[in-house]
Amino acid sequence: MSVTDLAAGRPVEASPNRRFKLTFPMLLLGVVALIVLLSIARVVTGANDITSGGTVSAALGLAVPIGLAALGGLWSERAGVVNIGLEGMMILGTWFGAWGALQFHNPWAGVVAGAIGGALGGAIHAVATVTFGVDHIISGVAINIVGVGFTQYLSKLVFDGMPGGGAKQSPPVPPMSTLSIPGIGDPLRTLEAKHWFVLSDFAGLLRGLTQNVSAFTILAILLVPLTYYVLWRTAFGLRVRSVGERPVAAESLGVNVYLYKWIAVLFSGGLAGLGGAFLSIVAAGIYRDGQTGGRGYIGLAAMIFGNWRPGGLAGGAALFGYTDALQLRQGGTSVHALLLVVALLLAAVAIYQLVRQGRNKAALITGIGAVVVYVVFAVTDTVPEQFTSFTPYLTTLLVLSLASQRLRPPAADGIPYRRGQTT
Template structure:
């Protein structure tokens, strides 16, 4: 028997790890579980406002501009262009949206004008980054600075002297229409007022998303599945994403990388401009200087939290909008009740890490944090006002820190590209 006749031991292949896929049933089950946790917190703390229709409606309105800004960042970064200038494009959208509504006496004209304003800022960003290869961060920061100064100049030039206008604000704007499912209002209101476990909470949530919803809000929500379809289900989207992953390989297949990056950045600006127009036309009904309040940056954080995917981005925007709505309504009482929800969620995460992922160390750390949060909840009755105003920003930091290990940005995101460059 020779050496070649001996049996060869083959290495045992480890089966690939199963990836968690967020399907529609899983999403609905997760949302139902979240409502149950909120209901438990409501019964324990008496903070009835955490699932009220008013809070849900306010959260929806606050989530829309964040989601639109994040969706704009998604389009740009999927093509490989980092867009820190979302805040500046939103600022342009707030002013141009107000100007368009006043000029043409129609809120929908303001919507179009806001989109054009954001696209103008995006065109500057595309010229700098795509055409001339300027560092993406520097270009974005410059747009944020220029956007604020430019709109302040335009306000003094156009709005100052108008009846009800000034150097820092516009006159009142034409109102955007709303839609309501009137046949659901009275039954849901009755069930919500009973404060029953779970049932009243579901009634509050449903009433918040079915009564007095702006047509602009519906448009913004529809843009999320539309973006998913275009980017992940069409040849155009495949080529655009290839420009953000392997632009040289895309070029070798005949893709005009410059054109796709330009298109993505312009769409990014349009979406950010729509987010700004929403603030002036729907959220406030008037343009004010500094109206965006950093929502462009929070939208960028929502995009990162969503792992550069539309569904996760929408969830992040909803989370940030909800925490913002809580601190605006019942303040310290509602945020204090949210501590119990966070503790229960962390316990669930710890169990998942231990049972499904076999990560004992991570589960232990998560459990310790959950106990610490619960202790803070048990030893306090409310949250200081100074802390509640910081809740949305703190949520942004915590979510990004917890989600950082599972994130994967496009491979060529922020990498300068020049036609004909070597791999």
């Protein structure tokens, strides 16, 4: 990003010398290849649920709150403010979302209230980090702690004594409407039930993505390309990213660094609050204490996995949602089938590293990993239940470890900034 580009407000990429650019045809090819691998694993193992419409639908619902939290982290960190308070902001979103839906007898009022509740947490984080220069980690931890205590107090004050409510939960909230593409549900279900190679797997994927999808889910999905457009294709987004890369240079060109950091952190809290509202309004239909279950932290991991870009974090959220859905539906059988997919993927990566990149040592390590995973798959029939419940978190850790070599956070992320400084 050059000084001339910033001054003119031209939306350019901060890292122009990228060696690899993901295009839509490549992305589509990757999705097709992944479905083929899943189909192979399904045929070999008989674990039909790994590509069923029910699994895809469950994965989508589990991925949405994580993706919204990750989007919140993206906005904040692209402006140079580390936000580990996403969990606390999600907690505020769960309570305010349920309260708003009950207060106005409308789930969309709960969506707005959840975003406001999360933005309240974002405002506290902005006051501490942007205005007063408090360490970002300390402020985030404090918000996570305050979010838990504040919502518990509000629950006792508001929900306790209400019909169906209590000190740790709300009454049931009004349901959110769902949408389906008419006329294709039954044909897709019939094709899926035939268990044909690849065709049935595509049918299961399409059925899960097109039938009984919450309107809130569609809104969350649309926020991903909208975030990309705003941050990478507008002058406003260029200025937001500039204060996270070179705030001194941005200030020298007339950008109000404090203002843009404030705006980004407020958006961050609002998006995390939307993730919390999804949990209480759509996922459960009720607010419960401890409902987020650490999804704010997982959203932060998904954002890092996605290299601080919207498309990448969406993939990370989908990965966690899918592994979580597998262990919830069929447990050990589905996770065991997933081991074969992992072995095949590692083998493909090893071949790519050896043939296209010439990285012999990395290819050897990856190949050994593929062999180990395949041996575990071959000598076992199922995966113990104690391990399957940990699978989503283990998947997140493994993916972050493999992706760590290509990560590039914003240059000024987490660095305190005071107006007038020269470096």
